[in-house]
Each structure stands twice: as C-alpha cells, then as structure tokens.
Amino acid sequence: MKTIKTEVAVIGGGTAGMTAYRAASSGGKKTVLIEGNQFGTTCARVGCMPSKLLISAADAAHAVREAAPFGVQAGELKIDGRAVMARVRSERDRFVGFVTEAVDDYPAEDKLHGYARFLSPTRLQVDEHTIVETERVVIATGSSPIVPEEWRAGSRVITSDDVFYWDDLPTSIAIAGAGVIGLELGQALHRLGVRVTIFGRGGSVAQLGDPEVLTVARKVLKDELDLRFDTKVVKVEQHGEQVTVTSEHKNGESRTEHFDFLLSAIGRKPNLDQLGLEHTGLVRDHHGVPVFNKYTMQCGDSAIFIGGDADDERPLLPEAADQGRIAGDNAARYPDVRPGLRRTPLGIAFTDPQIATAGASYKELCESHPGRFAVAQVSFENQGRSRVMLQNKGLLRVYAEYRSGRFLGAEMIAPRGEHIGHLLAWAAQAGLSVSAMLDMPFYHPVVEEGVRTALRHLAHELANEPKHDDPCVDCTPAP
Structure with a gap:
C-alpha cells in the first residue's frame, strides 16, 4: 500500500x-x-x-x-x-x-x-x-x-437510477412515494402509456407545506393519476417477470396488485x-x-x-x-474560514402543472414569523393566459412580512411554475417589498399576470393588518 x-x-x-x-x-x-x-x-x-x-x-x-x-x-x-x-x-x-x-x-x-x-x-x-x-x-x-430491505424482491424492485437504463417502456409500474421523483416519473410514464399507481404514505405532495396549495395539488394530480394518499406498501413479492404489491390504506383497506416493477421513491440517504x-x-x-x-x-x-x-x-x-x-x-x-453565499431556497418539481417553492416556506414562517406575516393567493382557473393554453389549473400563495412589507416567499402548483418560482426567489433574495414588486412591468397576456393579482391581494392584506392575526391555523405536517 x-x-x-x-x-x-x-x-x-x-x-x-x-x-x-x-x-x-x-x-x-x-x-x-x-x-x-x-x-x-x-x-x-x-x-x-x-x-x-x-x-x-x-x-x-x-x-x-x-x-x-x-x-x-x-x-x-x-x-x-x-x-x-x-x-x-x-x-x-x-x-x-x-x-x-x-x-x-x-x-x-x-x-x-x-x-x-x-x-x-x-x-x-x-x-x-x-x-x-x-x-x-x-x-x-x-x-x-432508499430501498427497504423487505422490498428487495429481485430485479423487479428498482430505483430511479434504473429507469434511465431501460431499453423499452414497461406495461405497468407501482411507485412508492409522492415526492418530486415519484411524481415526475409517475406522471411522465403515465402519459407515455404505462399503467402507473403511486402510493403516498401520508398526504404530502413533493416539497409543498402550505395546506391550501396542498389541497389543490392533491386534487389536480389525482384527477389525472392513480395517486393513493394515506396508503403504504406492506408486502412485496416477485413472481417471475412481475412484482406483487400489497398496499394498505389508513382505514385498514388492503389491496394486492401485480406490476412489472415497483419503483422505490421514498427518499435518498x-x-x-x-x-x-x-x-x-x-x-x-x-x-x-x-x-x-x-x-x-x-x-x-x-x-x-x-x-x-x-x-x-x-x-x-x-x-x-x-x-x-x-x-x-x-x-x-483554513483556518481563515469565511461565510459563503447561500442563495434563497428554490425548489421545482417538473410535474404538470409544475410545483415550485421560493424563499421561505409556509411551515418555516409559521415558526419564524407566527402572527407576523400576511398571506394572499390567486387561482389559475380563470387566469387569462392559462385558460388560453388550457392549462388553467393550480394555486399560488404568497407571503410577506407585516410592517416592513418585505416579500418572504411563495408556494404554488402552477402553469409555467418554474419561471414564476425564479422571479419570486429573485425578489426574496433581493429583499424587495411587495410594493416594489408591483412597480415592476407585467406584460399582457402572460401567466405572470397571476403573480400580480396575488401581489395586489397581498398588498391589501399588508395595509389592513389585523390586531390579532395568525395565518398558521394549522402548521402541523400534512396528514
């Protein structure tokens, strides 16, 4: 050696x-x-x-x-x-x-x-x-x-790494996990003609934490996908070229189904x-x-x-x-250690509609600013450009600090969410106030006009701060 x-x-x-x-x-x-x-x-x-x-x-x-x-x-x-x-x-x-x-x-x-x-x-x-x-x-x-040891049923239990070495698309796949990876791959494979079932142990969707956005995201995704919340995989067995998956809903209902593969998308270690x-x-x-x-x-x-x-x-x-x-x-x-630039958090799931979080999350603000931040929202159901494109699904929620008017962050499931997320992350990192953001140009007709609508509502909330207001009615994790 x-x-x-x-x-x-x-x-x-x-x-x-x-x-x-x-x-x-x-x-x-x-x-x-x-x-x-x-x-x-x-x-x-x-x-x-x-x-x-x-x-x-x-x-x-x-x-x-x-x-x-x-x-x-x-x-x-x-x-x-x-x-x-x-x-x-x-x-x-x-x-x-x-x-x-x-x-x-x-x-x-x-x-x-x-x-x-x-x-x-x-x-x-x-x-x-x-x-x-x-x-x-x-x-x-x-x-x-992460692949639980009890799921390792031969070659039919895979991870996202394995998907990109396929020579052909399978006929069916079960996906454990409703995080970013599970939802992105699940929706893509579904749209490519694969029979897909996604199991989520709880009610979470990707990186979302805002209860209102979560509710809309669950509905929008379930309208298209076989997405089963509050359901866990309890047994996995390989039989020839298929895997048998037994799942159990929180109400005790159990189902046993057969798929070509089970994709473990429950997280990374x-x-x-x-x-x-x-x-x-x-x-x-x-x-x-x-x-x-x-x-x-x-x-x-x-x-x-x-x-x-x-x-x-x-x-x-x-x-x-x-x-x-x-x-x-x-x-x-070293030892002359100095702080480096940590940018404003920005997360994007490339589902359709896209899921994005920018700046401080709802849950973080419930801890750091209880009763001290305002919330406003806009639905994309009747937003002009979204309806033109027949992509009028989703909800944007924006947050700002009372008194200072500083923009803090946003969560959304929205058409063109990757672009909206960037704009709002930049605004948060720049420390812009909501009024300064409303002074920025907005073209017509664009999806970003929905952002302006949400910001106008947010400015109204800031101008009418209630004496006893706490938007964190329930800051516990989603069920």
Missing part, C-alpha cells in the same frame, strides 16, 4: 466534489479528488437531465392527446417505447460526456479511484491500495435511493455509512450526519468540510454546487 501526501482531499467526484476540487485548487492548494464509482454527477447520469428527457417525451404525447379541444385532430397516438428510451439514453450520455470531459482535463495525479475511509481526521485509506495524508478534507459523497466518521471526532446528528455550519460548510471547528447531498440539507444540484464551492474555498484558506 502506497502513501501520498496532499493539502486537501475531496471525497466524492460529483457536483459538490468537482466544484470543491476546483475551488481548493484555485486557492493554491495541492488537492486530490477521490471517487469510488464513476466521476460525474447524479444529475447528468440518473437525475435531473434524463428525467427531463423522459418528461419532454411525455409532454409531446400529452399535447397530441389533448389537441382536440383546440380544434386540432391529431389522429391516432402511437408511442414507440424503444425510441423514447433510445433518445433518453443517447442525450443522457451526451450530457454525461460533457461532465467526464471536464474531469479528463484534471491532472492525472489529482485523481484517485477508490472508496475512502477515515483512519483519523487527517488520514484516509482508499480501498486497499493508498493511504492519503492530508491537512484538510471535504466530504462530498452524495446520496443513494447520504452516503456516509462506510466513511469511518467515528474516527474523525466529529459531532453527528441523529441521522449520522456531521454537524456543520451551513454558511461555511465547516464541521464543528475542524479542518473537515461537507457539501452536496452528503449533508442532507438541500439535495439539489444548484445547492450542491454552491456548497461545494464554499467548502473548497474554506478548505483552501
């Missing part, structure tokens, strides 16, 4: 790790990037990019299927599953190629292949071939889909179990994640930093890139 010395060791070659490596190297430190699997990002290989390719195919099929109300007769819809998946894989490989080309440009001596494990805070063992002695470490090991964190002396939370400062990404007062999905804070690519940059910068300048 050989021994190498470096100033910074980055564990993990995904989005956060690659960004941390570049930041630490730019800071003038000798940096080694360690990866046990493939260099590259979850986003490009099995995440945001291939899923959007599948969703785009589904959108095309849906447009043909829904053309008749516009007076357009498109004829019989035919979906070639092999062609759909061939394009998904081809374009996915193209995106992956861009990432791997960037890694190929890193000096060979800066890349180390294998799984790293702490022997001490400054000493790592990589597989059975290398000891790395380092002054500082960045943990950027990412996350993996940070890849920390095999890191030997017990040898670092770091304080860890009840999930085993090192306690860290979210502005510096420093674990305690140590020379160990963390970023990306490994820290289990905001498992999104833009956040991973920001956290990796902060971690790498501070690893390079």
Whole structure:
C-alpha cells in the first residue's frame, strides 16, 4: 500500500466534489479528488437531465392527446417505447460526456479511484491500495435511493437510477412515494402509456407545506393519476417477470396488485455509512450526519468540510454546487474560514402543472414569523393566459412580512411554475417589498399576470393588518 501526501482531499467526484476540487485548487492548494464509482454527477447520469428527457417525451404525447379541444385532430397516438428510451439514453450520455470531459482535463495525479475511509481526521485509506495524508478534507459523497430491505424482491424492485437504463417502456409500474421523483416519473410514464399507481404514505405532495396549495395539488394530480394518499406498501413479492404489491390504506383497506416493477421513491440517504466518521471526532446528528455550519460548510471547528447531498440539507444540484464551492474555498484558506453565499431556497418539481417553492416556506414562517406575516393567493382557473393554453389549473400563495412589507416567499402548483418560482426567489433574495414588486412591468397576456393579482391581494392584506392575526391555523405536517 502506497502513501501520498496532499493539502486537501475531496471525497466524492460529483457536483459538490468537482466544484470543491476546483475551488481548493484555485486557492493554491495541492488537492486530490477521490471517487469510488464513476466521476460525474447524479444529475447528468440518473437525475435531473434524463428525467427531463423522459418528461419532454411525455409532454409531446400529452399535447397530441389533448389537441382536440383546440380544434386540432391529431389522429391516432402511437408511442414507440424503444425510441423514447433510445433518445433518453443517447442525450443522457451526451450530457454525461460533457461532465467526464471536464474531469479528463484534471491532472492525472489529482485523481484517485477508490472508496475512502477515515483512519483519523487527517488520514484516509482508499480501498486497499493508498493511504492519503492530508491537512484538510471535504466530504462530498452524495446520496443513494432508499430501498427497504423487505422490498428487495429481485430485479423487479428498482430505483430511479434504473429507469434511465431501460431499453423499452414497461406495461405497468407501482411507485412508492409522492415526492418530486415519484411524481415526475409517475406522471411522465403515465402519459407515455404505462399503467402507473403511486402510493403516498401520508398526504404530502413533493416539497409543498402550505395546506391550501396542498389541497389543490392533491386534487389536480389525482384527477389525472392513480395517486393513493394515506396508503403504504406492506408486502412485496416477485413472481417471475412481475412484482406483487400489497398496499394498505389508513382505514385498514388492503389491496394486492401485480406490476412489472415497483419503483422505490421514498427518499435518498447520504452516503456516509462506510466513511469511518467515528474516527474523525466529529459531532453527528441523529441521522449520522456531521454537524456543520451551513454558511461555511465547516464541521464543528475542524479542518473537515461537507457539501452536496452528503449533508442532507438541500439535495439539489444548484445547492450542491454552491456548497461545494464554499467548502473548497474554506478548505483552501483554513483556518481563515469565511461565510459563503447561500442563495434563497428554490425548489421545482417538473410535474404538470409544475410545483415550485421560493424563499421561505409556509411551515418555516409559521415558526419564524407566527402572527407576523400576511398571506394572499390567486387561482389559475380563470387566469387569462392559462385558460388560453388550457392549462388553467393550480394555486399560488404568497407571503410577506407585516410592517416592513418585505416579500418572504411563495408556494404554488402552477402553469409555467418554474419561471414564476425564479422571479419570486429573485425578489426574496433581493429583499424587495411587495410594493416594489408591483412597480415592476407585467406584460399582457402572460401567466405572470397571476403573480400580480396575488401581489395586489397581498398588498391589501399588508395595509389592513389585523390586531390579532395568525395565518398558521394549522402548521402541523400534512396528514
């Protein structure tokens, strides 16, 4: 076993790790990037990019299927599953190629292949071939889909990673989980002709927490999908080329059904179990994640930093890139650790309508501003441009601080929600007041006019602050 010395060791070659490596190297430190699997990002290989390719195919099929109300007769819809998946894989490989080309440009001596494990805070063992002695470490090991052990019924129980290696579309699939991944893939596959059933243990929908938006989201999605809330998967068995799924509703009703696959989309877990964190002396939370400062990404007062999905804070690519940059910068300048830029939260689920959250969430405001924030809303059912496009479904709720009038955040299920979410996240980060936002230009006819309507209602609420008002009638988690 050989021994190498470096100033910074980055564990993990995904989005956060690659960004941390570049930041630490730019800071003038000798940096080694360690990866046990493939260099590259979850986003490009099995995440945001291939899923959007599948969703785009589904959108095309849906447009043909829904053309008749516009007076357009498109004829019989035919979906070639092999062609759909061939394009998904081809374009996915193209995106992956861009990432791997960037890694190929890193000096060979800066890349180390294998799984790293702490022997001490400054000493790592990589597989059975290398000891790395380092002054500082960045943990950027990412996350993996969760599959309960009792569900592992051979090859018929899969994760989202597996979907993008299919050669053809299946006939049927059950999906456990009504989060972003389950809903995006479930709706896309449904629109591509796959029989889809989605099981949600409770009543949550993606990242939504506002009870009013949740109610609308549940109805809109259930109108199209076989989406069963308050239902858990209690038994999984593989029989030949199918999987048998037994589910149970909270009222005790049980059903047993057969599918080609069961997709586990109940969450992701940070890849920390095999890191030997017990040898670092770091304080860890009840999930085993090192306690860290979210502005510096420093674990305690140590020379160990963390970023990306490994820290289990905001498992999104833009956040991973920001956290990796902060971690790498501070690893390079340690012990002169400085706060980095953490942007206003922005989350988007690419369902139809899209689900977006921007700025502070309803639940967060119920904790930080009880009785001190105003709420207003707009429905998209009669919003002009939305009706023109026959996409008039959804609800937007906006929040602002009493007295200051500062815009705080929003939650929505809305047509073009990805664009509305960006505008509102920018407004929140800029610290704009509601009145300043209403001074901005709004064209006609656009979906964003719905935002103006909501803001006008919000301005009215701010101007008429009640003496005893608390919008948090029920801030408990959705049932």
